[in-house]
Amino acid sequence: MSEVVASSKPAFTTETRDVLRAAGPPRAKGRGWRWLAFALVGTALTVGAWIGVERARAPKPPSFVTLPLAKGELTQTVTAVGTLAPVDSVDLGTVVTGRLIRVLVDVNDHVKVGQVMAEIDPEQLEAQVRQSQAQLESARANQLSAHVTLNETKLKAERTNELNAQGVASGDEKDTAQAALQRAEAALGVANAQITVAQASLTTAKTMLSHAVIKAPIEGIVLSRAIEPGQTVTAGFQTPVLFTLARDLGKLELSVEVDEADIAKVQEGQPASFTVDAYPGRTFPSKVLLLHNLPKAGATVVTYTALLSVDNDDRSLRPGMTATAAVVTDRLSDVWLVDNAALRFEPPRPAAPRRGGFLPLPGFGGPGGGRRPSPGAGAAGTAGSAAAAGDRIFLADGTGTPRRVAVQVLATDGTKTAIAPRAGGARGEAPHAGQRRPDGPNRPAAAGPAEPPAPPPVLAEGAPVIVDVAVEPTS
Numbered sequence: 377m378s379e380v381v382a383s384s385k386p387a388f389t390t391e392t393r394d395v396l397r398a399a400g401p402p403r404a405k406g407r408g409w410r411w412l413a414f415a416l417v418g419t420a421l422t423v424g425a426w427i428g429v430e431r432a433r434a435p436k437p438p439s440f441v442t443l444p445l446a447k448g449e450l451t452q453t454v455t456a457v458g459t460l461a462p463v464d465s466v467d468l469g470t471v472v473t474g475r476l477i478r479v480l481v482d483v484n485d486h487v488k489v490g491q492v493m494a495e496i497d498p499e500q501l502e503a504q505v506r507q508s509q510a511q512l513e514s515a516r517a518n519q520l521s522a523h524v525t526l527n528e529t530k531l532k533a534e535r536t537n538e539l540n541a542q543g544v545a546s547g548d549e550k551d552t553a554q555a556a557l558q559r560a561e562a563a564l565g566v567a568n569a570q571i572t573v574a575q576a577s578l579t580t581a582k583t584m585l586s587h588a589v590i591k592a593p594i595e596g597i598v599l600s601r602a603i604e605p606g607q608t609v610t611a612g613f614q615t616p617v618l619f620t621l622a623r624d625l626g627k628l629e630l631s632v633e634v635d636e637a638d639i640a641k642v643q644e645g646q647p648a649s650f651t652v653d654a655y656p657g658r659t660f661p662s663k664v665l666l667l668h669n670l671p672k673a674g675a676t677v678v679t680y681t682a683l684l685s686v687d688n689d690d691r692s693l694r695p696g697m698t699a700t701a702a703v704v705t706d707r708l709s710d711v712w713l714v715d716n717a718a719l720r721f722e723p724p725r726p727a728a729p730r731r732g733g734f735l736p737l738p739g740f741g742g743p744g745g746g747r748r749p750s751p752g753a754g755a756a757g758t759a760g761s762a763a764a765a766g767d768r769i770f771l772a773d774g775t776g777t778p779r780r781v782a783v784q785v786l787a788t789d790g791t792k793t794a795i796a797p798r799a800g801g802a803r804g805e806a807p808h809a810g811q812r813r814p815d816g817p818n819r820p821a822a823a824g825p826a827e828p829p830a831p832p833p834v835l836a837e838g839a840p841v842i843v844d845v846a847v848e849p850t851s
Contacts, residue, residue: 438724438776438845438846439845439846440772440778440840440842440844440845440846441842441843441844441845441846442772442840442841442842442843443714443715443718443840443841443843444837444838444839444840444841445712445713445714445835445836445837445838445839445840445841446712446713446837446838447710447711447712447713447837448710448711448713448792449707449708449709449710449711450707450708450711450713450786450787450788450789450792450793450794451704451706451707451708451789452641452704452705452706452707452787452788452789453702453703453704453705453789454634454638454641454642454702454703454705455700455701455702455703456632456633456634456635456638456682456700456701456703457632457633457698457699457700457701458630458631458632458633458682458684458698458699458701459630459631459696459697459698459699460628460629460630460652460686460693460694460695460696460697460699461628461629461630461631461695461696462599462622462623462624462625462628462629462695463623463624463627463628463629464594464596464622464623464624465599465620465621465622465623465695466593466594466596466620466621466623467617467619467620468493468590468592468593468617468618468619468620468621469611469615469616469617469618470496470587470590470609470611470615470616470618471584471587471611471615472496472501472584472587472588472611473608473609473610473611474496474497474498474500474501474588474608474609475496475497475606475607475608475609476494476495476496476497476603476604476605476606476607476608476609477495477496477497477605477606478494478495478605479493479494479601479603479604479605480492480493480494480495481493481494481598481601481619482598482601483598483599483600483601484597484598485597485598486595486596486597486598487592487595487596487597487598487621488592488595489592489593489594489595490591490592491591491592492589492590492591493590493591493592493598493619494589494590494603494618494619495588495589495590496587496588496589496590496609497588498585498588501581501584501585501588502585504581504584504585505578505581505582505585507581508574508577508578508580508581508582509578511573511574511577511578512571512574512575512577512578513574514570514574515567515570515571515573515574516571516574518566518567518570519564519567519568519570519571520567521567522560522563522564522566522567523564523567525560525563525564526557526560526561526563526564528560529553529556529557529559529560530557530560532553532556532557533553533554533556533557535553536549536550536552536553536554537550537553590618590619592621593621594621594623595623596621596622596623596624597621597622597625598619598620598621599620599621599622599695600617600619600620601618601619602616602617602618602619603618603619622695625688625691625694625695626687626688626689626691627685627686627687627688628686628688628693628695629665629683629684629685629686630650630662630683630684630685630686630699630701631681631682631683631684632681632682632684632699632701633672633679633680633681633682634667634679634680634681634682634703635677635678635679636671636677636678636679636680639667639680641703641705641706642664642667642682642703642705643664643667643705644664644665644666644667645663645664646663646664646703646704646705647661647662647663647703647704648661648662648663648664648684648701648702648703648704649661649662649701649702649704650662650684650686650699650700650701650702651699651700652693652697652698652699652700653697653698654697655692660686660687660693660699661687662684662685662686662701663684663685664682664683664684664703665683665684665685666682666683667680667681667682667683668680668681668682668683682703684701684703706787708786708787708794711786711794711795711796712783712794712795712796712835713792713793713794713795714769714792714793714795714841715791715792715793715841715843716788716790716791716792716793717843717844718769718770718793718841718842718843719767719768719769719785719793721769721770721842721843721844723770723778723842724845767782767783767784767785767795767798768780768781768782768783769781769783769795769841769842770841770842771839771840771841771842772840772841772842778842781797781835782797782798783795783796783797783798783835784796784797784798795835797835
């Protein structure tokens with residue numbers, strides 16, 4: 377009996393194979409078109425996104441920071457630093473040596489002329505006075521003795537002359553009597569001189585005794601006291617300072633040092649003002665009283681001392697305070713004022729035009745390719761001085777293009793500058809390097825006479841003067 381073996385592989389007929397072969401190619405063909413469609417859509421989205429980025433990165437007109445043009449007053453000043461001091465002050469010392477037994481005043485006390493301020497032990501000085509008095513009395517006694525001796529010798533000389541005339545006394549006796557008379561007269565002169573010396577010595581001793589009592593030489597306020605009771609003071613080659621007195625703190629003076637570069641601008645009688653750190657925000661009026669001619673040579677600069685008057689009626693200022701003074705050297709009224717930044721401003725450079733009609737791919741260079749400069753990059757021209765940029769300002773007229781106005785600089789105070797219109801008029805933005813100037817050396821020769829210069833522009837109140845480029849440009 378024969379066995380039937382079942383096979384695991386399906387048995388396909390010839391018709392089934394034909395059907396499968398016919399169905400295979402159309403299925404593969406549909407899958408290829410689907411991938412092509414996906415690629416086209418992705419490319420379109422990428423190009424659209426890149427176009428949007430490029431449009432967003434396209435140059436936009438900058439936004440300017442402006443300040444309104446206005447008229448006002450400009451004050452030019454010279455600044456100097458100095459120290460406040462009393463107008464009249466006295467350093468009080470002593471001319472005698474001794475121990476202080478009393479000190480009667482203290483700092484900030486008000487004293488009058490002749491008021492006792494301190495006393496030195498007078499015992500030794502009183503002894504010197506008694507000694508001088510005794511010497512004077514001895515000299516007077518010697519004077520009396522010399523006077524008696526002179527009278528005696530004068531009588532003897534007269535009798536000797538009479539006897540010599542009668543032939544009783546010899547000539548030698550006469551000469552001896554005459555010499556004795558002269559010696560008596562000389563002795564009287566010595567006695568008189570000794571009295572004078574004794575009187576002078578007594579006067580000196582009494583004067584030194586009076587100096588043992590220290591009195592106020594002026595009426596004023598005690599600024600400092602450097603002694604205490606019981607302390608011994610010594611009068612030597614340099615007298616020690618015991619007290620410092622100021623006559624009146626209601627009137628002070630400010631001594632400032634003016635730099636040699638500014639000394640030609642400072643004159644006596646000019647108004648001034650000053651500030652001190654003790655009163656922030658408060659300004660004190662003053663005036664230049666005196667300008668010294670003797671210079672003070674420092675390590676690097678030469679300065680001249682100027683004295684300024686200070687009214688201190690409220691006693692708010694104290695001697696020794698450091699003050700910063702501003703001396704008014706010139707004042708301009710009703711002039712156009714602009715911020716100093718307006719004279720330093722330079723308009724940003726315009727963006728370079730694209731070449732061709734195709735947008736370059738990002739990062740592949742070419743016009744517009746790569747990183748676009750920031751809106752304020754062209755405003756690097758804000759650096760530099762007004763002298764380098766020229767005497768001109770730029771006005772914002774709302775078109776995005778600064779309007780150049782030629783001006784004349786009158787004066788500056790370091791923050792504001794006074795200007796006046798200058799011939800040349802207003803024009804568009806100043807050309808940059810590489811651009812042709814209509815009035816520059818590249819200007820082609822024009823037929824016919826030259827045009828007359830434009831009239832000076834009229835500066836209007838409140839005109840927007842450009843001082844900088846805004847960080848965020850407007851869209």
